[in-house]
Amino acid sequence: MMEKGYTLHFGGDSCTIYDNKDKTLKIVEVRMKEHKCFPIHLQYMGRTAIKAQEDQSWLWHRRLGHFNFQGLKILHQKKMMTDLPQIQAAKGACEACLQGKQHKKPFPSGTSWRAKAVLELIHTDVCGPMRTPSHEQNRYFILFIDDYSRMTWVYFMREKSEVFKVFKKFKNLVEKQSGRSIKVLRSDRGKEYNNSEFDKFCEEEGIEHQTTVSYNPQQNEVSERKNRTVMEMARSMLQEKHLPKAFWAEAVYTAVYLLNRCPTKAVQNMTPIEAWSGKKPSAKHLRVFGSICYVHIPTEKRHKLEEKTEKGIFLGYSTQSKG
Structure with a gap:
């Protein structure tokens, strides 16, 4: 067994055998019998258990919008999300990720000032058309x-x-939710942000409007990086289920919803939604974007012999409805 790469550990009256690929994965512990022998009685199960574990890892990778496996492990290990099982990095490559995600060098991480409370600084950016x-x-x-x-x-x-x-709609929402006021808004120099109407409103509301240097997206790196991450995730979800591009808005909304529930290096030991609301997210309701689903038809809207469910496609989550 050692020639095949397995690790054997002898201690006390037992021998523990560890996997030849994952040295932390215990396969079996064998008790010492008479004549100081360690008889092993194994029934061949093939790769059923490993395959099942890999399938579950891929399932959660897809449920969380093709989020990387390292992030999923952190999410579980640090108990940042409830009802999430332990996830191991699956072997192989995700075709949807390869098709949907860009492979450019990231923006250099700067040492810019960080806010110490919610709404002290809001980053914003427009994507399109x-x-x-x-x-x-x-x-x-x-x-x-x-x-x-x-x-x-x-x-x-x-x-x-x-x-x-x-922006006025957003400002009203977050200030009512948090009981705080927006102090600084950071954007690029696009005309949609830089006009007399926008400037006057910020001045009246006591908001400092910071703008970046033209043609220098690195100065607005938080927005630019988030924009790219959202688009990559949305593309991967659409690619996997071969959905029409007209569903891009549903995919983008779902990507943002999921990223708010995934770990980020900028926030330690909690997800963005917990840092914002104080509530830990749950994985119970998460499903794969674009999957077939069945919607219950209320009794009032059908006759006795009609079907009780209607077939549909799962296109994301609602923050205004419980179902």
């Missing part, structure tokens, strides 16, 4: 990222000119 409009005819989305918690909000727009209206 998308070649294919969503089912609601939107071509853009805008992200707002809280620097302290890294909690992210997404809104969809038909035109860039809607940014000011959307």
